[in-house]
Amino acid sequence: MRVVAPSLKPLSAALLATALLVATPAQAQSGQAAQQHAPQAAPLPQSTLDIAARLREQALADDTAWTLIESLTTEIGPRLPGSEADARAVAWAKARFEALGYDRVWTEPVTFPKWERRSESAAVLGAHAQPLVITALGGSPGGDVSADLVRFDGIEALEAADPATLAGRIVFVDMPMERTRDGSGYGKAGPVRSRGPSIAARKGAAAYLMRSIGTSPHRVANTGITRFDADVTPIPAAALSLPDADQLTRLLRFGPVQVRLALDVGWNGEYTSHNVIAELTGRERPEEIVLIAGHLDSWDLGTGAVDDASGVGITMAAGHLVAQQPQRPRRSLRVVAFANEEQGLLGARAYAEAHGGADVIARHVVGAESDFGAGRIYGFNTSAPAGQRATSDAIAEVLRPLGIDYLQDKGGPGPDIVPLAQKGGAWAWLGQDGTDYFDLHHNADDTLDKVDPDAVAQNTAAYAVFAWLAAESEESFGSAPKAEAP
């Protein structure tokens, strides 16, 4: 089963979890075959667990993560890949890592096509003329289209439509997204954005409008990347706020609705950004890496506070807390602020290419990314196979006082961990409550005031505990090179 289409952002942690859990038996077999260190019944002595508990309490009283999130969203602001702010964000991350006590800080280049949003507007024309709140999807071409709407309540209905009914029209897909704690509603709605524009273009539509993939009742539209199939001519594609989508559906009761969609957006050359990487060098096994991460880029409508300044701040601060301990953990702890996650995991794919070859994948002991907002963590799991779960069990025990359950049938890799996981890297899941995440995700409401400092401290405590224990343990989590799915 293909986990992620090569050019598309994964749709949700839950969706990936389903895909990766399916792959677990094979992973477990290859992991055991490549196992270098015998599984240990008790890999972590009480003194190590005591340090973890102390780290947890220190993190709960520490505001480093919050201060970082405030700084990134205030001083840099939105961080669209390839924008002027992208370069300032890279410099920011490098300087902050250096100030936080890491042993080694460096950048690695990531080159990608640059997409720009210059202006965008839409309006109903004719007898019921009125403005609409929309935003272009990332990857959309520009264009100025005035045409009648053809409404569909889902992607299947669009797929079944006779092309003759769509030629020269604006396709309008009005499919609500379900609000869930684990983000599974996002997975179900995903194809409306990832596949809908190409389907509409192939059937001869002039433009594409969709109900935002989001749950906000406010008049904000949610952007996000779309990618056109190679065999179609791209058409202007945009998302409507939920109230605007409802308004169009009501207006259609009165007869044909003509809409003007005017987008000045599009691809414009190439840009080279950077993954920013910081490391605490392991005292006994420096070549073995525990990786925690967030992504430095964001969409441009808000300030990228929950997506993903929070993940950057939480993991940067967690590493900083581990760095305060009297000695380094056995293994190296690597914290990565990935470039351009939003347009297709481009920083993470570059990292996996540079570091994830078959000969070194086993050295990435386990990876975890914080990229599901800033809500409290409620669940923990890892991909470690049976017989190699003593460290996972110990981590779960230390996380329990944070209100985190050990959910051994749940979870999956964060988006930027997927390229490593596809090569056989083990993952850990620190599952955040995403009930409110899609009120903010990729829209203008993703700003600092939505971030709860207490929840950020709880997240930081969980990442510090995980990072310390995973890096101090000598047990494998089952990382082992595997053939990638075709």
Ligand SMILES: [Zn+2]
């Ligand atoms: Zn994100």
